[in-house]
Amino acid sequence: MSVFVSCGEASGDRYLGDLAFRLSRRGFRLWGMGGPRCREAGVETRWDMGELQVMGFTEALGALGRLIRLRDRIALEVARANPSCVVLTDSPDFHLPLARRIRREGYRGPMVSLVPPAVWAWRSGRVRHLRELFDLCLPLFPFEHRFLQDHRCRSAFVGHPLLDRISQAELDPSCRTVAFMPGSRGGEVRRHLPPFARAAELLKGEGYRPVFSVASSLGEDVARWMGDLLGPLGVEVSREDGVSLLARSVGAVMASGTVSLEAMLVGRPGVVAYRTSWLSMALARLLVRSPHCALPNILLGRELYPELLQGAVRGDLLGRRILGVLRQVEDPEGLRGWLSAFREGRTLLGRAGALDLWEEVVSEMASR
The missing domain is CATH 3.40.50.2000 (Glycogen Phosphorylase B;)
Incomplete structure (x- = not known):
C-alpha cells in the first residue's frame, strides 16, 4: 500500500x-x-x-x-x-x-x-x-x-507533537551562550541576518557568546553567505539541531515560527523578530485576527516573548531587547516569572x- x-x-x-x-x-x-x-x-x-x-x-x-x-x-x-x-x-x-x-x-x-x-x-x-x-x-x-x-x-x-520529543532543560543564568535563529528559509535568513549580526556584535561586547544556527533546510549557498558575513565578526556558526543549541544557551534571538515554541518547551527566554515585504505585512495585519506574532504569545494570550516586526528589526533594538531579557533571567524573581510561563504554556499544549x-x-x- x-x-x-x-x-x-x-x-x-x-x-x-x-x-x-x-x-x-x-x-x-x-x-x-x-x-x-x-x-x-x-x-x-x-x-x-x-x-x-x-x-x-x-x-x-x-x-x-x-x-x-x-x-x-x-x-x-x-x-x-x-x-x-x-x-x-x-x-x-x-x-x-x-x-x-x-x-x-x-x-x-x-x-x-x-x-x-x-x-x-x-x-x-x-x-x-x-x-x-x-x-x-x-x-x-x-x-x-x-x-x-x-x-x-x-x-x-x-x-x-513537540511534547513527544522536547523536555525542559535546566536554565543556568550564568551561561553566556545566546542562540541566534534567523530562519529556515533563504528569504528569511537574508532579511534577518544583517540586523541579527549587529545584535550579536553588541552581545559580544557585553561578554556573551552568540552562536548562529544554520537550519538543515537551507541550501549550501545560503550557509556560505552566512559564514562569509559572520566569519569576520568572530561569531560561531552551527549546523547542530536547533533544539540542542537552545538547550545549551541561556536565551535566543529568533525569527518568528516554530522555533519560538521549541524555545518555550526547552525553557529558554528570548526575543522574536520578523521582517517581510511591506505589502505582505500590510495584508497580514489586515487579515490576521491575533494581536501576537510569536506562537507562545498566541498560546498564552499575552506577550511573553518581546516581538520586533518590520522596521523595528534593527540590530541596536534587538541587542537592547535581548539584553533586557537576559537581565531578567539573572534576577531570581524574573527567572521565576519565565519558568512559570513555560510551565503554563506546556500545559496549554495538551499531552x-x-x-x-x-x-x-x-x-x-x-x-x-
Missing part, C-alpha cells in the same frame, strides 16, 4: 518525517514531496520541498505560474497512482489548491490535512475547503481543534501522544 505525502517547509518536514518514519515501519510505501527529514524516514521524494519556499504574499505572486504547473503535475501523478491515502502538511497556499485539483482529477481515497491552515487566526473562509476536501484534520493546538470541530470539520487531537494518534488514524484510513 502506498501513501502520498507532501510538505513545503522545515517544520512541516519535521512533523511529516516523524509520521513517515512510523508509517514506513508498518510497511507503507511513502512517496511525494518532502525535505531531508522525510528522506531519512524513507519517503521517495520525487519533488523537493525547496520548490515551495517562497516568502510572503508578494513573493508567492512572482512564483505563481511555476507553482500552478507544479500543482498540476503532482495532481495528475497522484490520480494515476491512486494511493491508499494522501497526507498534505502545512503550506496551505499550495496544498489547498493541490487537494482540490487532486479531487478534480478523480481521486476518491482518504485525504488528511496534517497541520491544517490557521483558519482560527485569519482567512477563516478556508475552513469550508477543509470540510469539503479532507476526511480528517490533525491540528497542532487545542484551540485549533475546537475551532475545526465547531465548524463541522473532522478533527483529532491529543496534544502538540504527549500526538505521534501515536497520527500513526493510528492514518494507518487505519490507508488500510480501508
Whole structure:
C-alpha cells in the first residue's frame, strides 16, 4: 500500500518525517514531496520541498505560474497512482489548491490535512475547503481543534507533537551562550541576518557568546553567505539541531515560527523578530485576527516573548531587547516569572501522544 505525502517547509518536514518514519515501519510505501527529514524516514521524494519556499504574499505572486504547473503535475501523478491515502502538511497556499485539483482529477481515497491552515487566526473562509476536501484534520493546538470541530470539520487531537520529543532543560543564568535563529528559509535568513549580526556584535561586547544556527533546510549557498558575513565578526556558526543549541544557551534571538515554541518547551527566554515585504505585512495585519506574532504569545494570550516586526528589526533594538531579557533571567524573581510561563504554556499544549494518534488514524484510513 502506498501513501502520498507532501510538505513545503522545515517544520512541516519535521512533523511529516516523524509520521513517515512510523508509517514506513508498518510497511507503507511513502512517496511525494518532502525535505531531508522525510528522506531519512524513507519517503521517495520525487519533488523537493525547496520548490515551495517562497516568502510572503508578494513573493508567492512572482512564483505563481511555476507553482500552478507544479500543482498540476503532482495532481495528475497522484490520480494515476491512486494511493491508499494522501497526507498534505502545512503550506496551505499550495496544498489547498493541490487537494482540490487532486479531487478534480478523480481521486476518491482518504485525504488528511496534517497541520491544517490557521483558519482560527485569519482567512477563516478556508475552513469550508477543509470540510469539503479532507476526511480528517490533525491540528497542532487545542484551540485549533475546537475551532475545526465547531465548524463541522473532522478533527483529532491529543496534544502538540513537540511534547513527544522536547523536555525542559535546566536554565543556568550564568551561561553566556545566546542562540541566534534567523530562519529556515533563504528569504528569511537574508532579511534577518544583517540586523541579527549587529545584535550579536553588541552581545559580544557585553561578554556573551552568540552562536548562529544554520537550519538543515537551507541550501549550501545560503550557509556560505552566512559564514562569509559572520566569519569576520568572530561569531560561531552551527549546523547542530536547533533544539540542542537552545538547550545549551541561556536565551535566543529568533525569527518568528516554530522555533519560538521549541524555545518555550526547552525553557529558554528570548526575543522574536520578523521582517517581510511591506505589502505582505500590510495584508497580514489586515487579515490576521491575533494581536501576537510569536506562537507562545498566541498560546498564552499575552506577550511573553518581546516581538520586533518590520522596521523595528534593527540590530541596536534587538541587542537592547535581548539584553533586557537576559537581565531578567539573572534576577531570581524574573527567572521565576519565565519558568512559570513555560510551565503554563506546556500545559496549554495538551499531552504527549500526538505521534501515536497520527500513526493510528492514518494507518487505519490507508488500510480501508
